[in-house]
Amino acid sequence: MKCQKCERPATFHITELTGGKPYELHLCEEHAREYLTQPGGEPASATTMAAALAHQLAQQMVVGQTAEELAQLDQQACPVCGITFHDFRSQGRLGCPHDYVAFEAQLGPLLLNIHGESEHVGKVPKHHPQGSEKRTQLIRLRREMAAAVAEENYERAKELRDEIQRIENG
Amino acid sequence: MEDNAIIIPVLCPTAGKLGRTWTYIRISHCIIRVRTVELDELARQRGEWLRGSGPESDIVISSRIRLARNLADFPFISRATEQDRARIEKALREAIPDTENGAKMLYVDVEQLGAVDRQFLVERHLISREHAESQGARAVAIDPAETLSVMINEEDHLRIQVLFSGLNLTKAWELINRVDDRIESKVTYAYHPRLGYLTACPTNVGTGMRVSVMLHLPALVLTRQIDKVFRSLQKISLAVRGLYGEGSQAMGDFYQISNQVTLGKSEERLIKDVVDIVPKIIEYERTARQFLIKESQENLHDRVSRAYGILRTAQTISSEETMHLLSSVRMGVNLGLIDDLEIPTINELFLKTQPAHLQKLTGTELDTADRNIERARFLRRHLNKDSGGSATRN
Numbered sequence: 001m002k003c004q005k006c007e008r009p010a011t012f013h014i015t016e017l018t019g020g021k022p023y024e025l026h027l028c029e030e031h032a033r034e035y036l037t038q039p040g041g042e043p044a045s046a047t048t049m050a051a052a053l054a055h056q057l058a059q060q061m062v063v064g065q066t067a068e069e070l071a072q073l074d075q076q077a078c079p080v081c082g083i084t085f086h087d088f089r090s091q092g093r094l095g096c097p098h099d100y101v102a103f104e105a106q107l108g109p110l111l112l113n114i115h116g117e118s119e120h121v122g123k124v125p126k127h128h129p130q131g132s133e134k135r136t137q138l139i140r141l142r143r144e145m146a147a148a149v150a151e152e153n154y155e156r157a158k159e160l161r162d163e164i165q166r167i168e169n170g
Numbered sequence: 171m172e173d174n175a176i177i178i179p180v181l182c183p184t185a186g187k188l189g190r191t192w193t194y195i196r197i198s199h200c201i202i203r204v205r206t207v208e209l210d211e212l213a214r215q216r217g218e219w220l221r222g223s224g225p226e227s228d229i230v231i232s233s234r235i236r237l238a239r240n241l242a243d244f245p246f247i248s249r250a251t252e253q254d255r256a257r258i259e260k261a262l263r264e265a266i267p268d269t270e271n272g273a274k275m276l277y278v279d280v281e282q283l284g285a286v287d288r289q290f291l292v293e294r295h296l297i298s299r300e301h302a303e304s305q306g307a308r309a310v311a312i313d314p315a316e317t318l319s320v321m322i323n324e325e326d327h328l329r330i331q332v333l334f335s336g337l338n339l340t341k342a343w344e345l346i347n348r349v350d351d352r353i354e355s356k357v358t359y360a361y362h363p364r365l366g367y368l369t370a371c372p373t374n375v376g377t378g379m380r381v382s383v384m385l386h387l388p389a390l391v392l393t394r395q396i397d398k399v400f401r402s403l404q405k406i407s408l409a410v411r412g413l414y415g416e417g418s419q420a421m422g423d424f425y426q427i428s429n430q431v432t433l434g435k436s437e438e439r440l441i442k443d444v445v446d447i448v449p450k451i452i453e454y455e456r457t458a459r460q461f462l463i464k465e466s467q468e469n470l471h472d473r474v475s476r477a478y479g480i481l482r483t484a485q486t487i488s489s490e491e492t493m494h495l496l497s498s499v500r501m502g503v504n505l506g507l508i509d510d511l512e513i514p515t516i517n518e519l520f521l522k523t524q525p526a527h528l529q530k531l532t533g534t535e536l537d538t539a540d541r542n543i544e545r546a547r548f549l550r551r552h553l554n555k556d557s558g559g560s561a562t563r564n
Contacts, residue, residue, distance in 0.1 A: 114373055138242075
Protein backbone atom coordinates (compact mmCIF):
# COMPACT_ATOMS: atom_id res chain seq x y z
CA MET A 1 0.00 0.00 0.00
CA LYS A 2 1.27 3.47 -0.88
CA CYS A 3 1.34 6.45 1.50
CA GLN A 4 -1.67 8.68 0.92
CA LYS A 5 0.56 11.75 0.73
CA CYS A 6 3.57 10.53 -1.27
CA GLU A 7 4.93 7.64 -3.31
CA ARG A 8 6.61 5.81 -0.46
CA PRO A 9 5.10 2.67 1.02
CA ALA A 10 2.64 3.23 3.83
CA THR A 11 4.10 1.71 6.98
CA PHE A 12 1.82 3.46 9.48
CA HIS A 13 -1.88 2.75 9.58
CA ILE A 14 -3.69 5.27 11.73
CA THR A 15 -7.24 4.79 12.92
CA GLU A 16 -8.77 8.14 13.82
CA LEU A 17 -11.50 7.96 16.45
CA THR A 18 -11.85 11.67 17.01
CA GLY A 19 -15.00 12.64 15.20
CA GLY A 20 -18.30 10.90 14.69
CA LYS A 21 -17.11 8.11 12.39
CA PRO A 22 -13.79 6.31 12.67
CA TYR A 23 -11.62 6.59 9.58
CA GLU A 24 -8.28 5.24 8.51
CA LEU A 25 -5.13 6.82 7.17
CA HIS A 26 -2.21 5.04 5.57
CA LEU A 27 1.04 6.99 5.68
CA CYS A 28 4.80 6.62 5.41
CA GLU A 29 6.82 7.20 8.55
CA GLU A 30 7.60 10.84 7.77
CA HIS A 31 4.03 11.82 6.97
CA ALA A 32 2.72 9.84 9.91
CA ARG A 33 4.97 11.79 12.25
CA GLU A 34 3.92 15.05 10.63
CA TYR A 35 0.25 14.12 10.90
CA LEU A 36 0.43 13.05 14.52
CA THR A 37 2.49 15.94 15.81
CA GLN A 38 0.94 18.76 13.81
CA PRO A 39 -1.69 20.50 15.89
CA GLY A 40 -3.14 22.37 12.88
CA GLY A 41 -3.94 26.07 12.77
CA GLU A 42 -1.66 29.03 12.37
CA PRO A 43 1.07 29.87 14.86
CA ALA A 44 0.36 32.84 17.09
CA SER A 45 1.20 36.16 15.52
CA ALA A 46 3.16 38.77 17.43
CA THR A 47 0.77 40.27 19.90
CA THR A 48 -0.19 43.90 19.78
CA MET A 49 1.60 44.41 23.07
CA ALA A 50 4.92 43.23 21.64
CA ALA A 51 4.47 45.42 18.57
CA ALA A 52 3.70 48.46 20.70
CA LEU A 53 6.75 47.71 22.81
CA ALA A 54 9.08 47.42 19.83
CA HIS A 55 7.72 50.70 18.52
CA GLN A 56 8.25 52.43 21.84
CA LEU A 57 11.76 51.08 22.07
CA ALA A 58 12.61 52.14 18.53
CA GLN A 59 11.47 55.67 19.25
CA GLN A 60 13.35 55.82 22.51
CA MET A 61 16.54 54.64 20.85
CA VAL A 62 16.46 56.99 17.91
CA VAL A 63 16.48 60.01 20.18
CA GLY A 64 20.08 61.14 20.68
CA GLN A 65 21.80 58.16 19.12
CA THR A 66 23.68 57.89 15.86
CA ALA A 67 23.20 54.97 13.52
CA GLU A 68 26.67 53.78 14.46
CA GLU A 69 25.90 53.80 18.15
CA LEU A 70 22.66 51.99 17.47
CA ALA A 71 24.38 49.28 15.45
CA GLN A 72 26.91 48.80 18.22
CA LEU A 73 24.19 48.61 20.83
CA ASP A 74 22.26 46.10 18.74
CA GLN A 75 25.22 43.72 18.77
CA GLN A 76 25.54 43.61 22.53
CA ALA A 77 24.77 40.11 23.71
CA CYS A 78 23.72 38.63 27.02
CA PRO A 79 26.54 36.40 28.33
CA VAL A 80 24.04 33.95 29.82
CA CYS A 81 21.59 33.20 26.99
CA GLY A 82 23.36 34.81 24.02
CA ILE A 83 20.44 36.95 22.85
CA THR A 84 21.50 40.25 21.25
CA PHE A 85 19.82 43.53 21.95
CA HIS A 86 18.71 43.53 18.31
CA ASP A 87 16.93 40.19 18.87
CA PHE A 88 15.04 41.68 21.78
CA ARG A 89 14.22 44.85 19.89
CA SER A 90 12.76 42.97 16.96
CA GLN A 91 10.80 40.38 18.98
CA GLY A 92 9.84 42.34 22.09
CA ARG A 93 10.72 39.29 24.18
CA LEU A 94 13.77 38.78 26.36
CA GLY A 95 15.87 35.60 26.30
CA CYS A 96 16.55 34.91 29.98
CA PRO A 97 16.26 36.48 33.44
CA HIS A 98 19.85 37.78 33.22
CA ASP A 99 18.90 40.08 30.32
CA TYR A 100 17.49 42.50 32.88
CA VAL A 101 21.06 42.84 34.21
CA ALA A 102 22.93 42.59 30.89
CA PHE A 103 20.78 45.26 29.18
CA GLU A 104 20.14 47.29 32.30
CA ALA A 105 21.21 50.60 30.74
CA GLN A 106 18.72 50.26 27.87
CA LEU A 107 15.90 48.58 29.79
CA GLY A 108 15.93 51.06 32.66
CA PRO A 109 14.44 53.97 30.66
CA LEU A 110 12.07 51.57 28.86
CA LEU A 111 10.67 50.22 32.14
CA LEU A 112 10.22 53.74 33.45
CA ASN A 113 8.41 54.61 30.24
CA ILE A 114 6.04 51.63 30.44
CA HIS A 115 5.36 51.54 34.17
CA GLY A 116 6.14 55.06 35.37
CA GLU A 117 8.19 53.40 38.12
CA SER A 118 11.52 51.62 38.33
CA GLU A 119 11.37 49.58 41.52
CA HIS A 120 9.27 46.62 42.52
CA VAL A 121 6.83 47.02 45.38
CA GLY A 122 4.88 43.98 46.50
CA LYS A 123 5.24 40.27 46.93
CA VAL A 124 8.69 38.75 47.58
CA PRO A 125 9.35 35.01 47.16
CA LYS A 126 9.74 33.28 50.50
CA HIS A 127 12.60 31.00 49.51
CA HIS A 128 14.95 33.31 47.63
CA PRO A 129 14.15 36.83 48.83
CA GLN A 130 17.65 38.01 47.85
CA GLY A 131 17.15 37.14 44.19
CA SER A 132 17.89 34.16 42.00
CA GLU A 133 20.87 35.33 39.96
CA LYS A 134 23.02 32.39 41.08
CA ARG A 135 20.54 29.87 39.68
CA THR A 136 20.23 31.91 36.50
CA GLN A 137 23.92 31.24 35.92
CA LEU A 138 22.94 27.60 35.40
CA ILE A 139 21.61 28.64 31.97
CA ARG A 140 25.09 29.83 30.97
CA LEU A 141 26.86 26.83 32.52
CA ARG A 142 24.59 24.33 30.75
CA ARG A 143 25.12 26.15 27.47
CA GLU A 144 28.90 26.12 27.97
CA MET A 145 28.84 22.46 28.92
CA ALA A 146 26.95 21.56 25.74
CA ALA A 147 29.54 23.53 23.73
CA ALA A 148 32.43 21.81 25.54
CA VAL A 149 30.92 18.40 24.78
CA ALA A 150 30.45 19.38 21.12
CA GLU A 151 34.15 20.36 20.98
CA GLU A 152 35.06 17.11 22.71
CA ASN A 153 36.67 19.11 25.52
CA TYR A 154 35.63 16.59 28.14
CA GLU A 155 37.84 17.94 30.90
CA ARG A 156 36.14 21.33 30.69
CA ALA A 157 32.72 19.64 30.42
CA LYS A 158 33.42 17.72 33.62
CA GLU A 159 34.42 20.90 35.48
CA LEU A 160 31.23 22.57 34.31
CA ARG A 161 29.14 19.58 35.29
CA ASP A 162 30.56 19.69 38.82
CA GLU A 163 29.88 23.39 39.08
CA ILE A 164 26.31 22.88 37.85
CA GLN A 165 25.75 20.18 40.42
CA ARG A 166 27.14 22.39 43.17
CA ILE A 167 24.64 25.14 42.36
CA GLU A 168 21.75 22.73 41.80
CA ASN A 169 22.27 21.13 45.19
CA GLY A 170 23.11 24.34 47.00
CA MET B 171 -9.06 -3.73 11.17
CA GLU B 172 -9.67 -6.73 13.38
CA ASP B 173 -6.84 -5.70 15.68
CA ASN B 174 -8.36 -2.26 16.13
CA ALA B 175 -11.77 -3.61 16.94
CA ILE B 176 -10.34 -5.65 19.78
CA ILE B 177 -8.00 -3.07 21.20
CA ILE B 178 -10.19 0.01 21.55
CA PRO B 179 -12.60 -1.04 24.28
CA VAL B 180 -9.81 -2.56 26.34
CA LEU B 181 -7.56 0.48 26.41
CA CYS B 182 -9.99 3.38 26.68
CA PRO B 183 -10.38 3.22 30.48
CA THR B 184 -6.61 3.27 30.95
CA ALA B 185 -6.33 6.27 28.67
CA GLY B 186 -8.78 8.12 30.89
CA LYS B 187 -6.71 7.45 33.99
CA LEU B 188 -3.62 8.94 32.43
CA GLY B 189 -5.33 12.31 32.51
CA ARG B 190 -4.43 13.07 28.93
CA THR B 191 -6.67 13.96 26.11
CA TRP B 192 -5.04 11.85 23.43
CA THR B 193 -3.62 8.47 23.87
CA TYR B 194 -1.72 6.71 21.15
CA ILE B 195 -1.82 3.00 21.11
CA ARG B 196 0.86 1.52 18.94
CA ILE B 197 1.15 -2.09 18.05
CA SER B 198 3.84 -2.73 15.50
CA HIS B 199 3.09 -0.25 12.71
CA CYS B 200 -0.53 0.31 13.63
CA ILE B 201 -1.36 3.44 15.61
CA ILE B 202 -4.72 4.10 17.14
CA ARG B 203 -5.56 7.52 18.44
CA VAL B 204 -8.14 7.55 21.22
CA ARG B 205 -9.79 10.60 22.69
CA THR B 206 -10.32 10.36 26.43
CA VAL B 207 -13.35 11.75 28.14
CA GLU B 208 -12.39 14.55 30.53
CA LEU B 209 -12.74 17.49 28.16
CA ASP B 210 -16.11 16.25 26.97
CA GLU B 211 -17.27 16.29 30.57
CA LEU B 212 -16.16 19.90 30.95
CA ALA B 213 -18.27 20.77 27.92
CA ARG B 214 -21.42 19.85 29.81
CA GLN B 215 -20.54 22.05 32.78
CA ARG B 216 -21.48 25.68 32.89
CA GLY B 217 -17.96 26.97 33.60
CA GLU B 218 -17.11 29.43 36.34
CA TRP B 219 -16.85 32.61 34.32
CA LEU B 220 -20.41 32.43 33.00
CA ARG B 221 -22.04 31.09 36.14
CA GLY B 222 -23.90 34.40 36.39
CA SER B 223 -23.77 34.80 40.16
CA GLY B 224 -21.72 36.78 42.63
CA PRO B 225 -21.75 40.51 43.45
CA GLU B 226 -22.97 42.89 40.70
CA SER B 227 -23.31 39.96 38.32
CA ASP B 228 -25.89 41.71 36.11
CA ILE B 229 -22.99 43.80 34.77
CA VAL B 230 -19.79 42.24 36.13
CA ILE B 231 -19.49 38.84 34.45
CA SER B 232 -16.27 37.69 36.05
CA SER B 233 -13.12 38.66 37.94
CA ARG B 234 -9.75 37.31 36.95
CA ILE B 235 -6.20 37.52 38.26
CA ARG B 236 -3.15 36.02 36.58
CA LEU B 237 0.45 35.83 37.73
CA ALA B 238 3.39 35.44 35.34
CA ARG B 239 6.34 33.49 36.74
CA ASN B 240 9.54 31.98 35.33
CA LEU B 241 12.03 29.45 36.60
CA ALA B 242 15.38 31.04 37.43
CA ASP B 243 17.52 28.33 35.85
CA PHE B 244 16.03 28.19 32.34
CA PRO B 245 15.97 30.61 29.41
CA PHE B 246 12.68 32.34 28.68
CA ILE B 247 10.47 30.56 26.16
CA SER B 248 11.74 32.43 23.08
CA ARG B 249 15.27 31.08 23.72
CA ALA B 250 14.32 27.69 25.15
CA THR B 251 15.29 24.57 23.23
CA GLU B 252 12.86 21.65 22.90
CA GLN B 253 14.82 19.97 25.68
CA ASP B 254 14.51 23.05 27.91
CA ARG B 255 10.77 23.19 27.30
CA ALA B 256 10.38 19.54 28.20
CA ARG B 257 12.41 19.99 31.40
CA ILE B 258 10.45 23.12 32.38
CA GLU B 259 7.20 21.27 31.72
CA LYS B 260 8.29 18.37 33.92
CA ALA B 261 9.55 20.56 36.77
CA LEU B 262 6.35 22.58 36.86
CA ARG B 263 4.03 19.62 36.39
CA GLU B 264 5.54 18.11 39.53
CA ALA B 265 5.27 21.42 41.40
CA ILE B 266 1.57 22.01 40.73
CA PRO B 267 -0.31 21.08 43.89
CA ASP B 268 -3.72 19.45 44.21
CA THR B 269 -6.59 21.88 44.76
CA GLU B 270 -7.27 23.06 48.29
CA ASN B 271 -10.14 20.65 48.73
CA GLY B 272 -7.87 17.80 47.72
CA ALA B 273 -9.10 17.25 44.16
CA LYS B 274 -6.60 16.39 41.45
CA MET B 275 -5.97 19.00 38.80
CA LEU B 276 -6.91 17.88 35.30
CA TYR B 277 -3.59 17.97 33.44
CA VAL B 278 -3.89 18.54 29.70
CA ASP B 279 -1.04 18.21 27.22
CA VAL B 280 -1.95 21.12 24.92
CA GLU B 281 0.62 20.09 22.30
CA GLN B 282 -1.19 16.80 21.73
CA LEU B 283 -4.65 18.35 21.65
CA GLY B 284 -6.70 18.64 18.46
CA ALA B 285 -7.67 22.06 17.08
CA VAL B 286 -11.27 21.91 18.32
CA ASP B 287 -10.22 20.98 21.85
CA ARG B 288 -7.69 23.78 21.99
CA GLN B 289 -10.29 26.27 20.78
CA PHE B 290 -12.70 24.83 23.33
CA LEU B 291 -10.30 25.68 26.19
CA VAL B 292 -9.87 29.20 24.80
CA GLU B 293 -13.63 29.71 24.68
CA ARG B 294 -13.83 28.67 28.34
CA HIS B 295 -11.02 31.12 29.22
CA LEU B 296 -8.90 28.27 30.56
CA ILE B 297 -6.02 28.93 28.16
CA SER B 298 -5.04 31.97 26.10
CA ARG B 299 -5.25 32.11 22.32
CA GLU B 300 -1.47 32.36 22.25
CA HIS B 301 -1.16 29.14 24.24
CA ALA B 302 -3.60 27.38 21.91
CA GLU B 303 -1.80 28.46 18.76
CA SER B 304 1.89 28.20 19.69
CA GLN B 305 4.05 25.11 19.25
CA GLY B 306 6.24 22.85 21.39
CA ALA B 307 5.85 21.16 24.77
CA ARG B 308 3.17 23.01 26.72
CA ALA B 309 0.33 22.17 29.04
CA VAL B 310 -2.46 23.42 31.25
CA ALA B 311 -3.63 22.17 34.62
CA ILE B 312 -7.26 22.88 35.39
CA ASP B 313 -9.08 22.41 38.66
CA PRO B 314 -12.41 20.60 38.20
CA ALA B 315 -14.40 23.65 39.36
CA GLU B 316 -12.67 25.70 36.62
CA THR B 317 -11.70 28.52 38.99
CA LEU B 318 -7.97 27.82 38.75
CA SER B 319 -5.91 27.10 35.66
CA VAL B 320 -2.15 26.92 35.36
CA MET B 321 -0.55 27.29 31.93
CA ILE B 322 2.95 25.90 31.44
CA ASN B 323 5.23 27.24 28.68
CA GLU B 324 3.00 30.05 27.51
CA GLU B 325 4.78 33.38 27.00
CA ASP B 326 6.27 32.78 30.45
CA HIS B 327 7.12 29.40 31.97
CA LEU B 328 4.16 29.69 34.29
CA ARG B 329 0.89 31.58 34.06
CA ILE B 330 -1.36 31.02 37.06
CA GLN B 331 -4.95 32.18 36.64
CA VAL B 332 -7.90 32.40 39.00
CA LEU B 333 -11.38 33.21 37.73
CA PHE B 334 -14.52 33.93 39.74
CA SER B 335 -18.02 34.84 38.69
CA GLY B 336 -19.13 38.40 39.58
CA LEU B 337 -16.97 41.03 41.28
CA ASN B 338 -14.71 38.96 43.49
CA LEU B 339 -11.11 40.15 43.13
CA THR B 340 -10.17 39.96 46.79
CA LYS B 341 -11.17 36.32 46.98
CA ALA B 342 -9.31 35.69 43.70
CA TRP B 343 -6.13 37.26 45.09
CA GLU B 344 -6.27 35.24 48.31
CA LEU B 345 -6.53 32.00 46.36
CA ILE B 346 -3.91 32.77 43.72
CA ASN B 347 -1.47 34.03 46.34
CA ARG B 348 -1.70 30.71 48.19
CA VAL B 349 -1.28 28.68 44.99
CA ASP B 350 1.75 30.79 44.05
CA ASP B 351 3.32 30.18 47.50
CA ARG B 352 2.79 26.44 47.19
CA ILE B 353 4.42 26.26 43.77
CA GLU B 354 7.26 28.52 44.88
CA SER B 355 8.05 26.14 47.75
CA LYS B 356 9.06 23.56 45.12
CA VAL B 357 10.90 25.63 42.47
CA THR B 358 13.05 28.77 42.28
CA TYR B 359 11.42 31.68 40.49
CA ALA B 360 13.42 34.23 38.50
CA TYR B 361 13.37 37.20 40.85
CA HIS B 362 15.40 40.39 41.14
CA PRO B 363 15.36 42.33 44.42
CA ARG B 364 14.84 45.68 42.67
CA LEU B 365 12.75 44.61 39.66
CA GLY B 366 10.62 41.88 41.22
CA TYR B 367 9.46 38.82 39.29
CA LEU B 368 11.27 38.70 35.95
CA THR B 369 9.18 38.05 32.85
CA ALA B 370 9.82 37.44 29.15
CA CYS B 371 8.15 40.72 28.26
CA PRO B 372 9.18 43.85 30.19
CA THR B 373 5.52 44.93 30.31
CA ASN B 374 4.85 42.24 32.96
CA VAL B 375 7.91 42.66 35.18
CA GLY B 376 7.49 43.44 38.90
CA THR B 377 4.38 41.79 40.28
CA GLY B 378 3.79 39.84 37.04
CA MET B 379 0.14 40.41 37.82
CA ARG B 380 -2.80 41.20 35.55
CA VAL B 381 -6.07 41.97 37.32
CA SER B 382 -9.17 42.12 35.16
CA VAL B 383 -12.92 42.31 35.31
CA MET B 384 -15.22 41.38 32.45
CA LEU B 385 -18.14 43.76 32.09
CA HIS B 386 -21.29 43.59 30.01
CA LEU B 387 -21.96 47.14 28.77
CA PRO B 388 -24.69 47.06 26.10
CA ALA B 389 -26.36 50.37 27.08
CA LEU B 390 -23.09 52.29 26.96
CA VAL B 391 -22.50 50.86 23.47
CA LEU B 392 -26.04 51.67 22.37
CA THR B 393 -25.89 55.26 23.63
CA ARG B 394 -22.44 55.67 22.06
CA GLN B 395 -20.78 56.60 25.33
CA ILE B 396 -18.42 53.65 25.49
CA ASP B 397 -15.49 55.45 23.84
CA LYS B 398 -15.71 58.23 26.37
CA VAL B 399 -15.47 55.68 29.18
CA PHE B 400 -12.45 54.03 27.56
CA ARG B 401 -10.61 57.28 27.10
CA SER B 402 -11.01 58.13 30.77
CA LEU B 403 -9.80 54.65 31.75
CA GLN B 404 -6.69 54.97 29.63
CA LYS B 405 -5.84 58.20 31.43
CA ILE B 406 -5.59 56.30 34.70
CA SER B 407 -3.47 53.48 33.18
CA LEU B 408 -6.21 50.89 32.83
CA ALA B 409 -6.47 48.86 29.62
CA VAL B 410 -9.64 47.80 27.82
CA ARG B 411 -9.82 44.60 25.76
CA GLY B 412 -12.44 42.45 24.10
CA LEU B 413 -13.87 39.13 25.18
CA TYR B 414 -10.83 37.00 24.44
CA GLY B 415 -8.05 39.28 25.61
CA GLU B 416 -5.38 41.14 23.72
CA GLY B 417 -6.33 42.19 20.22
CA SER B 418 -9.73 40.53 20.31
CA GLN B 419 -13.01 42.18 19.40
CA ALA B 420 -15.56 43.26 21.93
CA MET B 421 -18.12 40.61 20.96
CA GLY B 422 -21.52 40.69 22.60
CA ASP B 423 -20.71 44.04 24.31
CA PHE B 424 -18.30 42.31 26.70
CA TYR B 425 -15.27 44.32 27.77
CA GLN B 426 -12.30 43.43 29.94
CA ILE B 427 -10.78 46.15 32.07
CA SER B 428 -7.33 45.51 33.49
CA ASN B 429 -4.23 47.13 34.94
CA GLN B 430 -1.67 48.37 32.43
CA VAL B 431 1.39 48.61 34.71
CA THR B 432 2.88 45.86 36.84
CA LEU B 433 5.99 47.48 38.35
CA GLY B 434 6.10 49.84 41.31
CA LYS B 435 2.68 49.09 42.77
CA SER B 436 1.85 46.32 45.22
CA GLU B 437 -0.62 43.57 44.31
CA GLU B 438 -3.19 45.01 46.73
CA ARG B 439 -2.83 48.44 45.17
CA LEU B 440 -3.23 47.11 41.61
CA ILE B 441 -6.40 45.30 42.68
CA LYS B 442 -7.71 48.42 44.40
CA ASP B 443 -7.15 50.51 41.24
CA VAL B 444 -9.43 48.17 39.29
CA VAL B 445 -11.94 47.60 42.11
CA ASP B 446 -12.35 51.33 42.68
CA ILE B 447 -13.24 52.10 39.08
CA VAL B 448 -15.77 49.29 38.59
CA PRO B 449 -18.66 50.85 40.61
CA LYS B 450 -18.32 54.01 38.51
CA ILE B 451 -18.62 52.08 35.25
CA ILE B 452 -21.53 50.08 36.66
CA GLU B 453 -23.22 53.36 37.53
CA TYR B 454 -22.66 54.75 34.00
CA GLU B 455 -24.10 51.58 32.49
CA ARG B 456 -27.14 51.66 34.82
CA THR B 457 -27.72 55.35 34.07
CA ALA B 458 -27.53 54.64 30.34
CA ARG B 459 -30.04 51.80 30.72
CA GLN B 460 -32.44 54.03 32.66
CA PHE B 461 -32.04 56.71 30.03
CA LEU B 462 -32.97 54.22 27.30
CA ILE B 463 -36.01 53.06 29.30
CA LYS B 464 -37.16 56.61 29.93
CA GLU B 465 -36.48 58.16 26.57
CA SER B 466 -37.25 55.34 24.20
CA GLN B 467 -38.80 52.43 26.00
CA GLU B 468 -40.76 51.29 22.91
CA ASN B 469 -37.64 51.24 20.78
CA LEU B 470 -35.65 49.41 23.41
CA HIS B 471 -38.42 46.91 24.07
CA ASP B 472 -38.79 46.37 20.34
CA ARG B 473 -35.07 45.80 19.93
CA VAL B 474 -34.94 43.31 22.78
CA SER B 475 -38.05 41.44 21.63
CA ARG B 476 -36.86 41.21 18.03
CA ALA B 477 -33.52 39.84 19.21
CA TYR B 478 -35.33 37.24 21.30
CA GLY B 479 -37.61 36.43 18.37
CA ILE B 480 -34.74 35.85 15.94
CA LEU B 481 -32.87 33.65 18.40
CA ARG B 482 -35.99 31.52 18.91
CA THR B 483 -36.81 31.06 15.25
CA ALA B 484 -33.66 31.36 13.13
CA GLN B 485 -32.75 28.34 10.97
CA THR B 486 -29.10 29.33 10.47
CA ILE B 487 -27.14 31.86 12.49
CA SER B 488 -23.49 32.94 12.86
CA SER B 489 -21.62 33.09 16.15
CA GLU B 490 -21.25 36.85 15.82
CA GLU B 491 -24.97 37.48 15.29
CA THR B 492 -25.81 35.16 18.15
CA MET B 493 -23.53 37.08 20.54
CA HIS B 494 -24.98 40.36 19.36
CA LEU B 495 -28.59 39.26 19.86
CA LEU B 496 -27.93 37.47 23.15
CA SER B 497 -26.42 40.70 24.42
CA SER B 498 -29.71 42.54 23.77
CA VAL B 499 -31.71 39.73 25.35
CA ARG B 500 -29.43 39.74 28.41
CA MET B 501 -30.03 43.45 28.91
CA GLY B 502 -33.76 42.90 28.37
CA VAL B 503 -33.85 40.33 31.15
CA ASN B 504 -31.93 42.62 33.51
CA LEU B 505 -34.42 45.42 32.78
CA GLY B 506 -37.47 43.22 33.24
CA LEU B 507 -38.48 43.44 29.56
CA ILE B 508 -38.25 39.66 29.24
CA ASP B 509 -39.56 37.66 32.17
CA ASP B 510 -39.34 34.03 31.11
CA LEU B 511 -35.54 33.72 30.99
CA GLU B 512 -32.81 33.72 33.61
CA ILE B 513 -29.36 35.29 33.39
CA PRO B 514 -27.42 32.04 33.98
CA THR B 515 -29.31 30.50 31.04
CA ILE B 516 -28.27 33.32 28.72
CA ASN B 517 -24.70 33.16 29.98
CA GLU B 518 -24.67 29.47 29.21
CA LEU B 519 -25.91 30.10 25.69
CA PHE B 520 -23.14 32.66 25.10
CA LEU B 521 -20.64 29.90 25.82
CA LYS B 522 -22.29 26.87 24.29
CA THR B 523 -22.99 28.51 20.93
CA GLN B 524 -19.27 29.24 20.40
CA PRO B 525 -17.80 27.21 17.52
CA ALA B 526 -15.73 24.68 19.48
CA HIS B 527 -18.39 24.18 22.16
CA LEU B 528 -21.00 23.47 19.55
CA GLN B 529 -18.75 20.84 18.00
CA LYS B 530 -17.92 19.28 21.35
CA LEU B 531 -21.58 19.09 22.30
CA THR B 532 -22.65 17.54 19.03
CA GLY B 533 -19.60 15.28 19.04
CA THR B 534 -18.67 15.96 15.43
CA GLU B 535 -16.47 18.38 13.53
CA LEU B 536 -18.65 20.80 11.58
CA ASP B 537 -17.78 23.38 8.93
CA THR B 538 -19.05 26.96 9.25
CA ALA B 539 -22.30 26.40 7.35
CA ASP B 540 -23.18 23.28 9.34
CA ARG B 541 -22.25 25.02 12.57
CA ASN B 542 -24.64 27.87 11.77
CA ILE B 543 -27.48 25.40 11.24
CA GLU B 544 -26.61 23.45 14.38
CA ARG B 545 -26.30 26.70 16.40
CA ALA B 546 -29.79 27.82 15.30
CA ARG B 547 -31.17 24.41 16.22
CA PHE B 548 -29.46 24.56 19.62
CA LEU B 549 -30.89 28.03 20.32
CA ARG B 550 -34.41 27.05 19.27
CA ARG B 551 -34.28 24.00 21.48
CA HIS B 552 -33.13 25.97 24.53
CA LEU B 553 -35.21 29.10 24.11
CA ASN B 554 -38.62 27.63 23.24
CA LYS B 555 -40.33 26.62 26.44
CA ASP B 556 -42.61 23.89 25.17
CA SER B 557 -39.62 21.89 23.93
CA GLY B 558 -38.58 21.47 27.57
CA GLY B 559 -34.93 22.36 26.93
CA SER B 560 -32.88 22.23 30.12
CA ALA B 561 -31.49 25.73 29.73
CA THR B 562 -34.91 27.35 30.05
CA ARG B 563 -35.81 25.58 33.24
CA ASN B 564 -35.98 27.88 36.25
